[in-house]
Amino acid sequence: MSVEVRVPTLGESVTEATVATWFKKPGDRVEADEMLCELETDKVTVEVPSPASGVLAEIVAKEGDTVGVDALLAVVDEAAGAAAKPAAPAPAAAAKSAPEPAAKEDARMVDVMVPALGESVTEATVATWFKKQGEAVSADEILCELETDKVSVEVPAPASGVLAEILAPEGATVAAGGKLAVIAAGEGAAAAPAPAAQAEASAAQAAASGAKDVEDAPSARKLMAEAGLTRDQVQGSGRDGRVMKEDVQRAIAAAASAPAQAPAPSATPRPPVAASDAAREERVRMTRLRQTIARRLKDAQNTAAMLTTYNEADMSAIMELRNAYKDQFEKKHGVKLGFMSFFVKACVHALKEVPEVNAEIDGQDIVYKNYYHMGVAVGTPTGLVVPVVRDADQLSFAQIEKKIAELGRRARDGKLSMAEMQGGTFTISNGGVYGSLMSSPILNPPQSGILGMHKIQDRPVAVNGQVVIRPMMYLALSYDHRIVDGKGAVTFLVRVKEALEDPRRLLMDL
Structure with a gap:
């Protein structure tokens, strides 16, 4: 039976395409879903799979032809494929004559593609390949790790087989939807490494000689x-x-x-380094994440009218509350009662009173956000990331602690998704975990405020005319003075201080 191969739907408003490449010739055996040809539109490249197994009987639209949607491209003869198949299992003689080609026919090539990278992210860098060309892989086994300017993305194998070819080596920049590698899947996968290795050698030889055998679109x-x-x-x-x-x-x-994106030359060029010192230096290219952090922080300084106001909080009440209930809290909720839930609740409480700290500037407008998505800065081996606790005002202390613990763990493992780091309205940064006593945090644009927590340290303070030792923490609020006035910033920080020093105020909404 003959099966027609037709042009698939090409996308909204796209009515025609050009036949770019045929991967099979008339008379070649094809498997169901095996790629037959590649079509090129003015927007994307579309691969056309075989609708059935059999023999490619006829190619109707040749390379370079322009075809419309649903136009006939080729014809696959299922009967010819079925007739050819019985001859393969002939016992000894057939096996002796050509065992390898039969195995290769059963193998199919599966492309490993760059997955969706997230909103507004169009490219990534290949950070690490965990498999080498020619190695066996299992379906869903992690093949490589991609690094975007926000997160790391693991790419699993779409099928079991042999990694026949790596198209994007480590360090290469790849676009969303681009091809990373090819897996030889199926019974003939074991025969794939040799041709792959030969192809790699041929490609290297062609590159060395400057040959261009591939015809461009x-x-x-x-x-x-x-x-x-x-x-x-x-x-x-x-x-x-x-x-x-x-x-x-x-x-x-x-x-x-390029001219707009080129980094500005430093005001003071790096002075010459002695040869003996240069030999002991190590130069490492910044990761995409680190480049993005550097750019965003500098943009925040250049764009916002950033100012920082300070206060301090007596942490005695929270520490007594934690000591009294931490065991019961952990037993019931399965998570430890930390400080972050108190700070998140205190900030939400203050943001409701000073809404401009929870707003952002959009052109000539101020966008006031009547929701509270709290960003929590987390340090990772590759840099600082800010996952978001959404609708924090609707969460209990236990839910906040669980969410922060989960996001922190996923951040350190490089498993955060783009969605988990977008949409924050205010950020809390805890430099105290590293021993910082005082700092001025930099805004996380386009947000208008960020609270810096610091180390809790016993200090002498005056209480009711007496000098006593109390566990104190310096608080720092950096804010965008274009939208937040000094009065609003100070009021916000005072409300946070009051809520921390008397946590009962959070329960009473005072």
Whole structure:
């Protein structure tokens, strides 16, 4: 029976495509869902799978042809495939004549793609490959780790088999939806490493000799000519490094934005270093996360009219409360009663009274947020991240402690999702866990306020005319003076201080 291969739906408002590459020739055996060809639209590249197993009987639309949606591309003959199959299991003679090709026919190539990276994130850097080319992999086994400017993303194997080819080595920048590697899956997977190794050697040899055997997409060649770009200036994301139209568009955009994105030269260039000292230095490229942290913090300083106000809180009441109920609290809720839940509750209480600290500037407008998503800064081996406790005003002390513990653990393991770090309205940063006695936190844009917690230290203070020793903590509120006046900032910090020194006020909403 003949099965037609037709052009799939190409996306909203896209009515036609160009046949870019056929991966099979007429007469080749194909498996169901095996990629037959690649179509190129003005927006994306679309791979067309085989609708059935059999033999590719006819190719109707050749490479370079323009085809509409649902147009006939090819015909697969299921009967021919079924007729060819019985000949394979012939006992000794057939096995002797060609055992390897039969195994290879059973193998199918599965692409390992860059997963969705999150809202507004379009590219990532390949940080680490946990498998080498030619190694066996299991379905869902982690193959590599990608690093974006916000989170690390683990990429699992989509199928069991052999890692036949790594297309994006460590350090490479890849786009969302780009191809990372190819897995040879199925019974013939064991035969995949040898051809993969040969292909790798051939590719290396071709690269060394400057050969360009891969034909780029017609639209890409045209756009490169119009933009005055050479083939070496564009990194191809298509099959075997084939340059697609979107690759050229990215190269043009990168060239246009390069001057704006280039880091400003430092005011004081690094002075010359003695050769003996240089030999003992180590130069390491900043990770994407660290670059983003640096850029955002500097942007906050350059954009906001940042000011910091200070106060101190007597932590005696909270510490007595914790000591009295910590065992019962942990037994009932399965989590320890820490300080962060008190600070989150105290900040929510103060934000309700001083709403401008919970607002942000958007152009000529002030956006007041009638919800309380508290960002909690967490230090990780790769840098500072700020997961968000959403609707903190609706959570109990136990729910807040559980959420913070979970987010902190996921942050340190690099498992945070983009959604878990977006949408915060106010941030709390606890430098006290590292022993900081006093600091001025930098705003987390576009937020207008951030509270800095510090080390609890016994200090002499005057209480009712007497000098006593109390566990004291310095508090620091950095705020955007464009939207928050001094009165509002001081009022906010005083309300936080009052709530911490008398936690009963939180229960009474005072």
